[in-house]
Amino acid sequence: MACAARLALTRVGKACGVSLGLSPLSPLRLGCGIKAVDALLRGGLVRGRINEITGAPSSGRTSLAWRFLASATRAGELGAVIDCGNNFDASSAEAIGIELSRLLLASPGNLRCGLHCTEEVLAGGGFALVVLDVGSTSMRGIASSAWLRLAKRAEHSASALLLLSSTPLAGPSAFLSLSLRRIETRWNSPVAKKHPCLATLFCGLVVEVRVRRSRVGPAGESTVVYFTSEGMPLIACEVPGVGGGGKGEAGWEGPKAAQGG
Amino acid sequence: MRQKRRIACIAVDEFPLAALYRVEPELRGRPVVITEGVGPRAEVISVSAEARRLGLCTGLSATQAQAVCSRVVVRPLCADNLLGAENALLDLAHSFSSCVENAGFGVVFLEASGSTAMYGSEERLMAAVSAQGQKVGLTLRVGVGSSKVVARLAASVSEALAVPAGEEASFMASLPIDLLEPSHEVALSLDRWGIRTIGQLVSLPADQVVTRLGKPGWELVRRARGEDTALLCPSAPAREFVEATELEYPVDNMEPLLFVLRALLERLVARVKLQGLTAGSLRVSLWLAGMARGETEERTIGVVSPTDEVKALLALLRVELERKPPSAPVERVQVTIRPARPRPVELDMFSPARPSPRKLAATVAKLVAACGVNGVGSPYPLDSYRPGDFRLDCFPPARKRSAEGLDASCVEELSHLALRAIRPPAPVEVFCDRGWPVFVRGRGFGGRVVNTAGPWRVEGEWWREGSFSREYFDLEVSDGGIYRIYRDLASQNWFIDGTYD
Numbered sequence: 001m002a003c004a005a006r007l008a009l010t011r012v013g014k015a016c017g018v019s020l021g022l023s024p025l026s027p028l029r030l031g032c033g034i035k036a037v038d039a040l041l042r043g044g045l046v047r048g049r050i051n052e053i054t055g056a057p058s059s060g061r062t063s064l065a066w067r068f069l070a071s072a073t074r075a076g077e078l079g080a081v082i083d084c085g086n087n088f089d090a091s092s093a094e095a096i097g098i099e100l101s102r103l104l105l106a107s108p109g110n111l112r113c114g115l116h117c118t119e120e121v122l123a124g125g126g127f128a129l130v131v132l133d134v135g136s137t138s139m140r141g142i143a144s145s146a147w148l149r150l151a152k153r154a155e156h157s158a159s160a161l162l163l164l165s166s167t168p169l170a171g172p173s174a175f176l177s178l179s180l181r182r183i184e185t186r187w188n189s190p191v192a193k194k195h196p197c198l199a200t201l202f203c204g205l206v207v208e209v210r211v212r213r214s215r216v217g218p219a220g221e222s223t224v225v226y227f228t229s230e231g232m233p234l235i236a237c238e239v240p241g242v243g244g245g246g247k248g249e250a251g252w253e254g255p256k257a258a259q260g261g
Numbered sequence: 262m263r264q265k266r267r268i269a270c271i272a273v274d275e276f277p278l279a280a281l282y283r284v285e286p287e288l289r290g291r292p293v294v295i296t297e298g299v300g301p302r303a304e305v306i307s308v309s310a311e312a313r314r315l316g317l318c319t320g321l322s323a324t325q326a327q328a329v330c331s332r333v334v335v336r337p338l339c340a341d342n343l344l345g346a347e348n349a350l351l352d353l354a355h356s357f358s359s360c361v362e363n364a365g366f367g368v369v370f371l372e373a374s375g376s377t378a379m380y381g382s383e384e385r386l387m388a389a390v391s392a393q394g395q396k397v398g399l400t401l402r403v404g405v406g407s408s409k410v411v412a413r414l415a416a417s418v419s420e421a422l423a424v425p426a427g428e429e430a431s432f433m434a435s436l437p438i439d440l441l442e443p444s445h446e447v448a449l450s451l452d453r454w455g456i457r458t459i460g461q462l463v464s465l466p467a468d469q470v471v472t473r474l475g476k477p478g479w480e481l482v483r484r485a486r487g488e489d490t491a492l493l494c495p496s497a498p499a500r501e502f503v504e505a506t507e508l509e510y511p512v513d514n515m516e517p518l519l520f521v522l523r524a525l526l527e528r529l530v531a532r533v534k535l536q537g538l539t540a541g542s543l544r545v546s547l548w549l550a551g552m553a554r555g556e557t558e559e560r561t562i563g564v565v566s567p568t569d570e571v572k573a574l575l576a577l578l579r580v581e582l583e584r585k586p587p588s589a590p591v592e593r594v595q596v597t598i599r600p601a602r603p604r605p606v607e608l609d610m611f612s613p614a615r616p617s618p619r620k621l622a623a624t625v626a627k628l629v630a631a632c633g634v635n636g637v638g639s640p641y642p643l644d645s646y647r648p649g650d651f652r653l654d655c656f657p658p659a660r661k662r663s664a665e666g667l668d669a670s671c672v673e674e675l676s677h678l679a680l681r682a683i684r685p686p687a688p689v690e691v692f693c694d695r696g697w698p699v700f701v702r703g704r705g706f707g708g709r710v711v712n713t714a715g716p717w718r719v720e721g722e723w724w725r726e727g728s729f730s731r732e733y734f735d736l737e738v739s740d741g742g743i744y745r746i747y748r749d750l751a752s753q754n755w756f757i758d759g760t761y762d
Binding site for chain 2: 102117
């Protein structure tokens with residue numbers, strides 16, 4: 001009914017020569033908001049298909065998956081995360097931009113139950129993106145036909161299904177498969193090395209996103225993304241030998257104990 | 262102009278039989294008799310039309326009935342079936358009117374004045390009642406009249422009949438006097454006088470009838486004139502929906518028990534839907550073999566998202582019974598649903614299409630059945646300094662939470678790093694040099710520390726039992742991972758609580 005009303009208003013707007021500023025209908029692709037990645041994927045993840053993101057631990061795969069979720073939930077759509085390993089962190093998810101009130105989180109405890117939950121969510125419908133986070137759960141007893149069944153479920157729904165794992169799982173059932181590799185870890189340490197009393201900060205990861213398999217474009221293309229980390233709060237302290245406005249040297253601030261209560 | 266009063270009567274023929282058909286619909290069309298009590302001498306009190314055609318009637322014993330027809334199905338009168346059918350009938354009546362009287366044994370009266378405004382005509386009202394009756398497994402007769410007596414007579418003679426106001430006398434004149442259900446003595450007297458129809462009774466002088474028959478005669482005369490001897494006495498709608506059944510033999514297996522529970526849930530949900538409600542919570546009462554009379558084992562299951570999907574409710578029951586199985590074979594089962602109003606959702610013309618609230622509630626209920634009540638919901642970070650603290654709200658949340666953090670335009674510019682939490686935090690071995698971690702070893706990871714950030718001290722909730730005081734470090738380890746670990750300052754133990762990914 002909402003779609004019919006939107007179309008009717010668009011026609012009215014055109015007839016009057018007025019743009020009514022209506023939001024676009026749900027696109028077939030689901031972007032993440034990072035221009036380089038969206039360009040690499042020719043728009044983003046594919047709805048109604050299995051998409052896969054794989055990578056070693058600390059390769060940035062979770063950050064990229066949460067970016068897709070942030071993009072979907074910020075656009076007003078619903079998202080779901082089936083968290084088999086109970087690894088979801090609400091604070092970092094919110095910092096990435098996920099609208100948590102539009103996110104359904106389920107923690108099944110094992111992959112078999114996780115597959116069942118994913119099927120139920122896809123069958124229920126209404127979610128733009130469903131993320132199945134396999135984590136480090138055991139694959140024992142999971143037949144390869146499970147992914148085929150999941151692919152069929154996704155086809156009948158309008159949801160993009162995203163598998164998040166350390167190794168490729170879906171095989172030929174995956175419409176799009178990305179692999180992530182950490183190129184560099186950034187630490188804010190050049191000044192700290194000179195002054196041991198200064199704290200080092202973990203700044204983020206530089207990650208290569210490569211298309212491992214794609215049915216809509218060539219495989220092998222890649223791009224580089226920088227994910228920044230949100231450090232602990234800082235306070236100012238006097239740093240010996242480092243003057244304010246010294247060329248090439250930052251005014252360092254040390255760590256603080258955040259007192260509760 | 263003052264609206265004339267109209268009363269509808271909903272009646273169920275052969276109520277014990279109808280209650281049985283509601284539970285065992287496969288018996289429709291077969292010769293069935295209901296007996297009072299069990300055993301070969303139990304008296305037949307209700308006979309199906311097929312059994313009547315074969316020569317069976319009330320008053321026979323069970324043995325006699327089987328002798329007349331060997332393929333007759335004999336069932337004892339079941340109080341659970343009767344109560345369930347009676348409650349279903351009341352729920353149905355309450356879905357049409359707020360003023361409902363339970364006359365007992367399959368007869369209810371409801372205030373139907375003004376029903377034409379909603380249904381257009383009384384015929385449409387009667388058709389709607391019959392249709393709803395099919396949904397709860399009952400075949401109904403509906404009559405509408407200006408009094409309870411007239412409505413009851415209309416339901417007795419026809420499946421759906423509305424007696425127009427002012428035509429009660431002509432309608433009742435030719436009806437047999439037995440329909441007014443006179444007492445045995447009064448009926449004998451009337452038979453001796455040759456009074457066979459209601460019209461004949463009305464034509465007699467009322468004072469003469471009262472002189473000879475007394476008060477019962479006076480009440481009979483009033484009913485013959487279409488006057489009620491008592492006002493419509495409304496009853497309040499039930500707050501809970503209950504269905505019970507006694508099992509043929511004690512059951513100690515999950516699958517047969519779930520089969521029975523499914524049937525109970527289907528009947529309950531049909532009744533709940535009549536009122537436009539959904540299931541808010543479930544309570545299962547089990548009578549177990551060997552338990553003292555009146556003792557039951559109970560399980561209460563809260564439905565996180567009220568739903569009317571039988572499959573989702575059955576899944577919740579299965580999870581609960583598997584978690585805590587009955588301690589003995591089950592002889593009788595009762596399921597109670599406490600209803601809840603479905604949560605309304607305000608649609609927005611300019612937002613993407615959402616699933617219907619009922620469908621979403623059913624999906625969430627199925628997830629809760631699979632993951633547990635504490636495993637499904639919408640995450641909500643707590644206002645706490647303890648890193649990683651969050652709770653799960655019901656999904657979707659009842660009130661929209663304020664969107665904190667970045668707005669849509671900023672999301673594109675900054676790409677934050679996610680943390681994969683490890684729950685519960687796992688103990689690790691950390692080797693330090695002058696207070697700095699240099700080697701870390703834990704379950705599934707370990708290596709030399711390549712880079713370190715920290716420490717950050719976090720303390721909180723000192724006024725509670727669960728106070729915490731920790732020193733956090735971010736470590737890049739030679740195995741390739743980047744971890745967040747902390748040292749508990751109270752115990753001086755090290756733990757890992759997340760991986761940056």
